[in-house]
Amino acid sequence: MTTLSILALGLLLGMKHATEADHLAAVATLAARQASLVQTLRQGAAWGVGHTLTLMLFGGAVFVLGHSISPSTERALETAVGVMLVLLGADLLRRVLQERAARAPGGATAAWPVRALAVGAMHGLAGSAALVMLSLQGLPSVALGLGYIAVFGVGSLLGMAALSVVIAMPLRLSATRLVGLHRSATALVGAFSIGLGLYLVVQIGYLRGLFPGA
Numbered sequence: 001m002t003t004l005s006i007l008a009l010g011l012l013l014g015m016k017h018a019t020e021a022d023h024l025a026a027v028a029t030l031a032a033r034q035a036s037l038v039q040t041l042r043q044g045a046a047w048g049v050g051h052t053l054t055l056m057l058f059g060g061a062v063f064v065l066g067h068s069i070s071p072s073t074e075r076a077l078e079t080a081v082g083v084m085l086v087l088l089g090a091d092l093l094r095r096v097l098q099e100r101a102a103r104a105p106g107g108a109t110a111a112w113p114v115r116a117l118a119v120g121a122m123h124g125l126a127g128s129a130a131l132v133m134l135s136l137q138g139l140p141s142v143a144l145g146l147g148y149i150a151v152f153g154v155g156s157l158l159g160m161a162a163l164s165v166v167i168a169m170p171l172r173l174s175a176t177r178l179v180g181l182h183r184s185a186t187a188l189v190g191a192f193s194i195g196l197g198l199y200l201v202v203q204i205g206y207l208r209g210l211f212p213g214a
Contacts, residue, residue, distance in 0.1 A: 003144060010148040014155020018048075018163060020198065022081055023123060025193040029088040030116050032186045033095065039113075044164025048157025050120025055153045056146075058125055065147050066162040070157055075204050077126040082200030084122055089193030096187045112143040120160075124153075 001009075019022070032044045063070060139145045170185070 003147075006139070006144065007147055008213075009153045010151040011155040014152035014157075015159035016155075017152070018156045018159030019093065021196060022085060023047075023156075023160065024163065024167070025085055025093050025189075025196045026088055026119050026123065027116070027164050028189045029085075029092045029193045030113070030119065031164045032092055037165055037168060040164050040168035041161055043113045043116045044161035045157060046116035047120035047164070048153070048160045050117040050122075051124040051148075051156050051160075052120075052153030054121045054124030055149055060146050061147050063149065064142055072145065074126075077122075079201055079205045081122060081126045082118065082197040082204065085193045085197030087197075088119070089190040089195075089197060092190035093187060096183050096190065160178050 027044055027047055030047070031040045033043075140146060
């Protein structure tokens with residue numbers, strides 16, 4: 001494969017990477033909190049920035065130094081993602097209950113989405129191991145490996161920004177026309193995030209032996 005084709009593949013795989021279930025669950029909980037599609041787009045983009053930065057810094061450092069990430073560290077990071085999904089889902093359900101008590105749909109402020117940035121960074125850490133191993137196995141040089149990681153991150157940024165808008169559009173329409181349906185859909189997003197997070201914690205933490213005595 002040529003350098004251009006390798007980088008193009010990295011971009012496409014990055015966009016596909018954004019559609020993984022844990023990524024969608026996290027960004028859906030963030031998107032459901034927003035009052036406009038513009039704010040939602042910013043949430044998705046912020047997730048992508050955080051994801052790309054940690055892929056470049058952490059994954060790039062591992063790639064350059066030639067060290068591998070231990071399986072226990074990889075499992076710990078993936079379990080942390082599960083805990084994060086549970087917390088995001090629980091916070092979204094809390095907001096739904098608060099809005100129901102206030103009888104008015106709420107909305108987040110237009111401040112820079114630090115939470116989305118942090119969530120993306122956590123996902124970037126958890127995904128660095130597999131990405132770096134793939135790069136080490138198939139790429140002939142450090143420069144090309146770093147370039148692959150960079151375009152992979154850009155692809156995930158573009159993919160998640162677009163998907164966050166797609167996720168938010170029906171929520172925004174229901175918020176203005178069918179408030180009850182909007183709250184139900186938002187609660188469903190929160191419940192899905194909690195369920196997926198618990199599944200990851202049990203699957204990785206207990207069934208794959210992260211926790212002592214598992």
